[in-house]
Amino acid sequence: MQNKIFQNFLGQKGLKMTRERFAVLEEVSSVPVHFDPEQLYARIRESGLKASRASVYRTLSLLVESGLVEKVSRSGRGNIYEHTYGRRHHDHMICDICGEIIEFYSEDLENLQLDICTSNNFKGMSHTLEIRGHCENCRR
Amino acid sequence: MQNKIFQNFLGQKGLKMTRERFAVLEEVSSVPVHFDPEQLYARIRESGLKASRASVYRTLSLLVESGLVEKVSRSGRGNIYEHTYGRRHHDHMICDICGEIIEFYSEDLENLQLDICTSNNFKGMSHTLEIRGHCENCRR
DNA sequence: GTCTAATTGAAATTAAATCTCAATTTCAGT
DNA sequence: ACTGAAATTGAGATTTAATTTCAATTAGAC
Known part of the structure; x- marks a missing residue:
């Protein structure tokens, strides 16, 4: 599943699977399909997980690179992302x-x-x- | 031409055709097709024209509303606009x-x-x- | 020309995202 | 399990884009 995918992706790039990166991926899975980084960060804080704002943004970029997440739109102020694992492109x-x-x-x-x-x-x-x-x- | 179009647009909305708005439209016409607001502002300063950064941003919104300019992309940091007068959609x-x-x-x-x-x-x-x-x- | 509502600009503010760097953590090699 | 090199983290500072504020100015209807 997606954890494995992300882990493989990181491995290939010589990057490490840290607690924080795991937390971000974890929360991406439970958040509504479309979300923005600040939302995600707030929810991570609320849940018991821990990851700084910087890590959230950094991990989000990695998730996009890995294909698990996509940047959807930049209509308003900030970026909107969506969790694409198990969902086809649209x-x-x-x-x-x-x-x-x-x-x-x-x-x-x-x-x-x-x-x-x-x-x-x-x-x-x-x-x-x-x-x-x-x-x-x-x-x- | 486009000045008339913009003037009409402003008239319809009860807005005024000011020196500053004119300057922005003027510069939009001479700038490369794709441009960003800061570029535009810099060029206005360089040319003899005068319009504050605030006016540039404000006028740009109006130009988009009027159809003379379109927001192209928000891939990188800021917005990219393009002058669409006399050019077909693409x-x-x-x-x-x-x-x-x-x-x-x-x-x-x-x-x-x-x-x-x-x-x-x-x-x-x-x-x-x-x-x-x-x-x-x-x-x- | 007068008057009123719209507009302006400088500077402060907001907001999103990134950067810095000392302290910490991962993990490959042993 | 231990070690060490390299990657990662987080708090806060910084950057960048864009918007807001508000007193002073200006357009344009009458």
């Missing part, structure tokens, strides 16, 4: 009014992007598609 | 290595997004697609 619609985040996935969309990368001789590693507008509820 | 590939920004446009991609919005009962107003990876030059 993109987001964000309601400008109520802030709701709707996830969607389209095979066609993914393929189209691959084609576009190919024809530009670009090696696409990741992407973010964010559609902003008004959600179902706010359309009235 | 998306971006950003090289993780050298930072190069490649623009692209795909009718199919746009249509696909429309379909996706429709089937989610979402009224899409704008979107940002950012593909990150390695550009042609950096692939070796």
